[in-house]
Amino acid sequence: MDLVVGRVVKTHGVRGELVVDVRTDAPDERFAVGAVLRGRAPRGGGETDYTVTAARPHAGRLLLSLSGVADRGAAEALRGTLFLIDADDVDSGDDPDEFYDHELIGLPVSTVDGEQVGELADVLHLPGGEVLSVRTSGGAEVLIPFVRAIVPTVTRERIVVDPPEGLLDGGQ
Structure with a gap:
């Protein structure tokens, strides 16, 4: 890789x-x-x-x-x-808050309420910061800013998002 x-x-x-x-x-x-x-x-x-x-x-x-x-x-x-x-x-280190993109791609993404959003398709490194590209079960793409206020939990097993109202409406 x-x-x-x-x-x-x-x-x-x-x-x-x-x-x-x-x-x-x-x-x-x-x-x-x-x-x-x-x-x-x-x-x-x-x-x-x-x-x-x-x-x-x-x-x-x-x-x-x-x-x-x-x-x-x-x-x-x-x-x-x-x-x-x-x-x-590369030594991946012991910091639980550090990940490589390839370790996250393919993980399930859900809301803090347990609602399934989809699967992480890519991590986009844009000039304004990182953005998660999530593919919904319907095949739509949802872009989620990769900031702690919106993505409070990231593990090597799942990603949990707390989206502001309307953020996920485009992927429905």
């Missing part, structure tokens, strides 16, 4: 720097100079290994330089590339 640790958002400057949206709790380790990143090209493209030559924070993201990516054109070709690691290489 692959875990995404970053995604190339755009280029920066003319020397091949990449703006990367970081999706890991350990960016200093994952994007350290000399680290080898496995990059998967967007839209079904293949995978390529890249070596980090420089990394620095910039406006809440990371500016990354990679070996072999020396100009804007080469950097632009990497737009949308996902940087991946193998889930088996």
